[in-house]
Amino acid sequence: MQIQTLQFVKKVAPPWTAGTVNTPVGSVFRLSSDWSRPDYWGMIKSRSGAFRMNYAVSPGLYAVGDPTKDSDVFVTANYKLTFDMLRRELKGMQAWILVLDTKSINVWCAAGKGTFGADELVNRIVTTKLDAVVSHRRLILPQLGAVGVNAAEVQKRTGFRISFGPVQAKDIPAYVQAGYKKTIEMRTITFPMLDRLVLTPMEINPAMKKFPWLAAGILLFFGLEPQGVLFKQAWFGGLPYLILSLASVLGGAFVTPALLPFIPFRSFAIKGWLIGLLAVFAVHQLLHLPAPGDTIAMIVSYLFFPVMSSYIALQFTGSTTFTGMSGVKKELKIGIPIYIGAASISLVLLIVLKVKEWGLL
Amino acid sequence: MKYLANVTTLSYAADKCAGCGRCVEVCPQGVFEMQDKRAAIIDRDLCMECGACARNCEFGAISVNAGVGCAAAIINSMITGGEPSCDCSGSGSSCCG
Structure with a gap:
């Protein structure tokens, strides 16, 4: 049969x-x-x-x-x-x-x-x-x-x-x-904007697949109160960070590939970081963030999200027509310790923020 | 568009060149040109280490540590300890269509 x-x-x-x-x-x-x-x-x-x-x-x-x-x-x-x-x-x-x-x-x-x-x-x-x-x-x-x-x-x-x-x-x-x-x-081989744009869905898709985990982590963190996880707290505290995360994904997976030759520096990590920096600045302006006097939140925003955009932008090296293995290895050798460092410091700062909020400090 | 400067592993021994022009024919970045019946490197920093020239040079004049310039593949190889390849997500799946 x-x-x-x-x-x-x-x-x-x-x-x-x-x-x-x-x-x-x-x-x-x-x-x-x-x-x-x-x-x-x-x-x-x-x-x-x-x-x-x-x-x-x-x-x-x-x-x-x-x-x-x-x-x-x-x-x-x-x-x-x-x-x-x-x-x-x-x-x-x-x-x-x-x-x-x-x-x-x-x-x-x-x-x-x-x-x-x-x-x-x-x-x-x-x-x-x-x-x-x-x-x-x-x-x-x-x-x-x-x-x-x-x-x-x-x-x-x-x-x-x-x-x-x-x-x-x-x-x-x-x-x-x-x-x-x-x-x-x-x-x-050339790499005109249209060619770059048709590749961006395959950059955004994998990044967005991991997004629910980040979103859940953010909401849980902000909702966490001494008396349990509060939904209202989670939403109002976490929302700006969800928007910043989305802006970083778009910055690294869409804006950086689209504007690739127009962003200064040859390093994809630096290109992505610059776009992430602009994205964070734009979101802060639009949402009037952070609240006055909230220095730690401000540091976390500018420390973590541009680095996230940088990491995502670096992934685009897999889709380009001109990046070689030695170059990407060099970027990763310098970049990975910075990424891990920035993420760790951000996490510590957020914990400090939380502890302060609970009045324990 | 050019990637990072002074990183390519491309090496070329002009004395072995027989002037067939294969490297000029296969290089997608225009790294080689024929000058006085021999291949010459025009701009090393254009090299993306694809390996087409070295594979097709019959006279062994070109060598390059060829591989994929893809962050996901390289991170994957750092974790699993293999050579970077396009098989990012295990068997039967691929990042490039």
């Missing part, structure tokens, strides 16, 4: 295909170059983190237009969004697309992990009998795949010579037209 179901699924053409193309080794699906509504909806969902892990297409060989044995072969990952961008950009061309099994991860990340690598490429060339489908021995790989693929090794093992194409699929038509030559723009 299980096997029957699998076979049935395999025979059904995915909605983004348009018929089949015959090759000497069997028929392959011809791709539609246009996006349909599910393709757009899938992009939105995967960008927002709803089902990133299962957004995949079956690895193997696909056709664009009516390719012949002389047509170019473009290699890509089986993350559906990556695949969709490629098929859209190849509109009007006659080409083959060889999809590697990267566990539904994009080219760059998969190349870093090794799933977009020489072994998988060689294996896919063999299983699709690519050498019988095309008479030439050329492959065009996305440039960012070079992190995981040793071109010389693939050539030795299969005879196929690799050209690393442009970084972005949208430059492929110009690259092909120029005789497979890249301009410096085609081979360098």
Whole structure:
């Protein structure tokens, strides 16, 4: 029963295909170059983190237009969004697309992990009998795949010579037209504001997942009175701190990534700290905080929340196109002791505040 | 955009370069350019240590301690003691789509 179901699924053409193309080794699906509504909806969902892990297409060989044995072969990952961008950009061309099994991860990340690598490429060339489908021995790989693929090794093992194409699929038509030559723009990766903005939901989501714990801690702390936990106290005492926490999350996970090149200093920790500082200042002004004479609350605000924003901003190093491991290690080496120190001092100060409030000092 | 200065582990031995141009072809940051039929480093601080150049240099002229420049991955590796990787939240899950 299980096997029957699998076979049935395999025979059904995915909605983004348009018929089949015959090759000497069997028929392959011809791709539609246009996006349909599910393709757009899938992009939105995967960008927002709803089902990133299962957004995949079956690895193997696909056709664009009516390719012949002389047509170019473009290699890509089986993350559906990556695949969709490629098929859209190849509109009007006659080409083959060889999809590697990267566990539904994009080219760059998969190349870093090794799933977009020489072994998988060689294996896919063999299983699709690519050498019988095309008479030439050329492959065009996305440039960012070079992190995981040793071109010389693939050539030795299969005879196929690799050209690393442009970084972005949208430059492929110009690259092909120029005789497979890249301009410096085609081979360098940029990180414009729009690219940064689409990544921010994946920064805000994980931070907000931890937020209920922080919120519960804040409310409990302010509600704690000698006679028990008072709801009114918790709410009125804790609310400003909840707002400051939210401002720090937004500062580190949204404002810092969005304004990245415009914030002074190269260090992400410092960028995030500066934005956090501004956020705390803004919240204080808006809410007329802290109450006059409340020096300790003021110190805690400015000590803890900018550091929280800094820590969250540092997480964005995982999404950028230009931060390296040595740099992030350096930031963490200096940053982590400061983060732990600031958080500890803030906690001690809050306890002092509480003890004073209870009249024990 | 440039990240921190003087931190990259990139090293390049020009005397081993055969002038094939692979490093220029694969570097996404434009660190290398061809000058007089040999690769030359234009700006070291642009390097993000992705490792594409070293992996594709057939002549062993380039070496770099490649890895992910991701705070979560590095913190994770500090705790678990492995190499920093994109598998931040255990098996079957990933931070990068």
